[in-house]
Amino acid sequence: MKARAAIKSGVLMAQLGTPASVEVTDVRSYLREFLSDPYMVRANRLVWKLVLHFLVLPRYAKKSAARYRLIWTSQGSPLQVISAAQAQNIAERLRFSDEVPVAYGMRYGQPSLEEGVRALLAAECRRVLLFPLFPQYSSAINPSVEEVVADAVKACDKEVELKVAKPFYDSPAYIDALAQSLNEFLASLPDQPQALVLSYHSLPEAFVRNRDPYCSMCAQTTALLLPRLDFPADQVRHCYQSRFGFAKWIGPYTDHTIKSLAASGVRRIAVACPGFVADCIESLYELGVGAREMFLQAGGRTFDLAPCFNLHVSWLDALEAMIRAELELEMYV
Structure with a gap:
């Protein structure tokens, strides 16, 4: 018999982020958001804001855009394309057996984590599992991701339970x-x-x-x-x-x-x-x-x-297993 929760669950897979395009303006916008996060850069906010806008961004935006051009695909950012495919694969696995919607979002860039939360709420999910795709926990990024998602959940006019998956560095x-x-x-x-x-x-x-x-x-x-x-x-x-x-x-x-x-x-x-x-x-x-x-x-x-996991079946199997364990769902073979 399938294990089903009384409240409909959804999964939000979280990644770091990527620029919208290789244009310098988009890369600059991405770097500004990324490097403005106080969790990521711990410095006097006023001093860092001046350094960021007058020294860092003018120097690195053009250089970073040139680097992104070398790895960009016809479909867009590799990280965005692969993350979307990973989420789609997990969504198909969970939809087939347990009807658990899956969304993904980026802490910096698009699609945003807020968009992911809204998509799950639109699917009538009232329990959200936030699954950061970072095996090792760091105070530079994990609390920032959790805070953004928690704020998005609080902003809705519905009662939603939020659960954060534990780091899987030793899973x-x-x-x-x-x-x-x-x-x-x-x-x-x-x-x-x-x-x-x-x-x-x-x-x-x-x-x-x-x-x-x-x-x-x-x-x-x-x-x-x-x-x-x-x-x-x-x-x-x-x-x-x-x-x-x-x-x-x-x-x-x-x-x-x-x-x-x-x-x-x-x-x-x-x-x-x-x-x-x-x-x-x-x-x-x-x-x-x-x-x-x-x-x-x-x-x-x-x-x-070596390529990263990407869509390697062993990783997709592992990801499904870890998500099911967090949601207390049975594995189906």
Whole structure:
């Protein structure tokens, strides 16, 4: 017998965000929203506003737009296209067996999280599961997502229960999906890499000093993944990318690691991003273009970038299982 809640449930899958287009004005608008979030940038608000509008945006908007052009697809932003497809796939799975509507939204950019909430309320959902698509929790983004969704729920004129899914950095389903997708990728390569680089998004050290659990969760993900990989653990490097500004961020840094590997005589590496569930600017450009070029210029010969989960069936199975567990729904095979 199917397990059904007395109140209709809906799922809101949350991603970070992406510009609406590669036009400089759209990229600038996206960066303004992103870098204006006090959870993301912790500085004197007046001083930071001046720095952002007169130094950061004029310098980085055009540069970022050029980078997005290199990864943009005919359908639009890779992150937006993949996130929409992930949500559609999960919606079909849940609609078939339990009639649970699914929406998705971006914290920065479109479609917004508020739009996702409105879509679920229009479908008569009175219980909303917010499922952030970030395996590891960070105070830089998770509270911001939760606050926006909570405010959107409060703004409606209906009584709605909001539940936030727990981080899934150590979920067996997530680790299984990581191991399966990475092992398949490694097995597909013509030559085994001499090193495997696991690159996570970095975070300012000040956040960690304030007891942000993100770094610890990343380390636990890697520790759980290593025994499951068909690859020597002593040839795996755990590091962090995407640092910004002049503050010290958690390391070791991915770019330094890649240069060091090349300098030590390593000529073939593979790189994967366990913290990203969909390909985005950080994976496709920062690693796929920037890090690749850096490695080859330093003497490397082969740089193989593993795709993020995207629509890999192991990830979709894991995502469905984790959502069903949060909603206390049965799994159907």
